[in-house]
Amino acid sequence: MESSLFQDKAVLIVGGSAGLGAATARSFAAQGARVTIASRNAAKLDVCARQIAADVNAQVTTTVLDITDDAFVERYFANAPVYDHVVVTAGETPMGPARSLPLCEAYAAMNSKFWGAYRVARAVQIREGGSLTLVSGFLSVRPRKTSVLQGAINAALEALARGLALELSPVRVNTVSPGLIATSLWSNLDEVARTRMYADAEARLPVRRVGQAEDVTNAILYLASTGYATGSTVLLDGGAALA
Numbered sequence: 001m002e003s004s005l006f007q008d009k010a011v012l013i014v015g016g017s018a019g020l021g022a023a024t025a026r027s028f029a030a031q032g033a034r035v036t037i038a039s040r041n042a043a044k045l046d047v048c049a050r051q052i053a054a055d056v057n058a059q060v061t062t063t064v065l066d067i068t069d070d071a072f073v074e075r076y077f078a079n080a081p082v083y084d085h086v087v088v089t090a091g092e093t094p095m096g097p098a099r100s101l102p103l104c105e106a107y108a109a110m111n112s113k114f115w116g117a118y119r120v121a122r123a124v125q126i127r128e129g130g131s132l133t134l135v136s137g138f139l140s141v142r143p144r145k146t147s148v149l150q151g152a153i154n155a156a157l158e159a160l161a162r163g164l165a166l167e168l169s170p171v172r173v174n175t176v177s178p179g180l181i182a183t184s185l186w187s188n189l190d191e192v193a194r195t196r197m198y199a200d201a202e203a204r205l206p207v208r209r210v211g212q213a214e215d216v217t218n219a220i221l222y223l224a225s226t227g228y229a230t231g232s233t234v235l236l237d238g239g240a241a242l243a
C-alpha cells in the first residue's frame with residue numbers, strides 16, 4: 001500500500017487545541033504525521049489530544065505556548081525540533097468598528113494574530129522542502145464596517161506570507177483565508193445570535209451553507225503537500241467575497 005505524503009513527518013499546529021487547529025491536527029495525524037499541538041491552555045490541549053487519539057488512533061504531543069509572549073516563543077523554538085510542516089491558526093481578535101473598539105483591544109488583536117504569527121515565523125526551524133501555513137480570513141478582500149481591523153490584520157498576514165516565501169525559501173510559505181466556519185471561535189455568541197448568523201450566511205452565500213473546519217483543513221494539507229505552492233493565498237469563503 002502507498003504510504004501517505006505525511007507519514008512520519010513532524011508537524012506543529014500552533015492553535016491546535018480547538019477549532020481549525022484541532023481539525024488540522026486530526027487530519028495530519030490521520031495521515032501518519034507526528035503531530036504536536038500548541039496553545040496557551042494545557043487542559044484544552046490534553047482534551048484535544050485525547051479526542052484525536054480516539055478518532056484516528058494516533059498519539060499527538062502537546063505543548064503550552066503563548067504566541068503573544070516574545071520570550072516564551074523564542075525559548076520554545078530554541079529547544080524545539082526541526083519541523084517538516086508548521087501551521088499557525090492561533091489568534092484572538094476582538095471585533096468592533098474602528099471608532100469604538102478601544103485602542104488597547106485593537107493593539108492586543110494585532111499583537112495576537114499578526115505579531116503572534118510573525119514571532120513563530122522568525123523563530124521556528126523548518127526543514128528544506130517543508131512548509132509554513134498561516135490563517136488569515138476573507139475580510140482581507142471583503143471588508144466589513146464592523147470589523148475593519150480584522151480585514152487589515154488578515155491582509156497584513158497574507159503580505160507577510162508572500163514576503164516570507166522569499167526570505168525562507170526553499171521552505172514554502174502560504175496562507176489560507178477562510179470565510180465563516182463553524183468553530184469554537186463563535187462559542188462566545190449566545191445560541192440565538194449564532195443560529196441567526198449561520199442562517200443569514202446560508203441564505204447569502206453561493207454555496208448555501210456555513211463552512212466546516214474540514215473545508216479549511218483540506219486546503220492546509222493541499223498547500224503543505226504541493227511542492228509548487230508558495231506565496232499563495234487560498235480563499236475558502238463559500239463565495240462570501242462575491243456575494
Ligand SMILES: NC(=O)c1ccc[n+]([C@@H]2O[C@H](COP(=O)([O-])OP(=O)(O)OC[C@H]3O[C@@H](n4cnc5c(N)ncnc54)[C@H](OP(=O)(O)O)[C@@H]3O)[C@@H](O)[C@H]2O)c1
Nearest residue numbers: 015017018019020039040041066067090091137181183185
Ligand atoms: N472560524 C471562522 O469563522 C474564521 C473565519 C475567518 C478567519 N478565521 C481565523 O482562523 C483562525 C483560527 O480560528 P478558529 O475558528 O480555529 O478559532 P478558535 O476555535 O477560537 O481557536 C483558536 C485557537 O487559538 C489558540 N490561541 C489563541 N490565542 C493564543 C495564543 N496567544 N497563543 C497560543 N494559542 C492561542 C486557542 O487555544 P487556547 O485557548 O488553548 O490558547 C485555540 O486553540 C483565527 O485566526 C481566526 O481569526 C476564522
